[in-house]
Amino acid sequence: MSLLKKLFKPFLIVAPYVLRNSQTVAYPDERLVFAERFRGRHKLHFDRCIGCGTCARVCPDNSIVLVEAEGHEGKYPQIDYGTCSLCGYCVEFCPKAALEFTDLVEFSTRDASELVYSPERLAEVPSIKEVVPRLKRRIEPYLTKTEMKYRKVEDL
Numbered sequence: 167m168s169l170l171k172k173l174f175k176p177f178l179i180v181a182p183y184v185l186r187n188s189q190t191v192a193y194p195d196e197r198l199v200f201a202e203r204f205r206g207r208h209k210l211h212f213d214r215c216i217g218c219g220t221c222a223r224v225c226p227d228n229s230i231v232l233v234e235a236e237g238h239e240g241k242y243p244q245i246d247y248g249t250c251s252l253c254g255y256c257v258e259f260c261p262k263a264a265l266e267f268t269d270l271v272e273f274s275t276r277d278a279s280e281l282v283y284s285p286e287r288l289a290e291v292p293s294i295k296e297v298v299p300r301l302k303r304r305i306e307p308y309l310t311k312t313e314m315k316y317r318k319v320e321d322l
């Protein structure tokens with residue numbers, strides 16, 4: 167093989183991949199549809215919670231304490247996402263299915279105290295458009311014979 171061919175061969179191999187559609191997700195303009203069992207931040211259902219404290223007892227990271235909530239009698243879970251590992255025990259062991267996971271992962275902050283979610287805050291889950299106003303569409307991956315691509319599921 168001539169020196170010139172040797173030099174250009176890698177570029178010829180790579181070029182078709184570079185010229186194809188993007189293989190990445192253009193977040194925050196688009197966002198993947200997560201799997202049904204995906205674990206994002208929790209949602210608390212006040213009407214189901216009986217304040218039994220099971221969630222706090224099973225939490226391996228001691229991320230849950232029961233606290234009072236405005237407008238509600240009794241005590242309800244407060245979760246510290248600074249330590250929560252999203253293991254799922256609280257959701258799994260809650261006898262009333264009062265805690266569930268959402269697909270919201272956008273809760274990073276520079277202030278650790280903002281990671282402590284009161285029961286009231288856990289009960290109110292904003293829509294994805296409120297959290298990521300730039301978001302335009304949801305997409306999902308699919309496989310062709312040779313590669314993984316993305317297609318639009320819905321406009322937002």
Ligand code: SF4
Nearest residue numbers: 215216218219221260
């Ligand atoms: S969320 Fe479930 S486990 Fe936790 S206090 Fe309420 S009912 Fe009990």
Ligand code: SF4
Nearest residue numbers: 225250251253254256
């Ligand atoms: S998901 Fe796991 S670590 Fe997080 S609050 Fe629930 S039990 Fe604790």
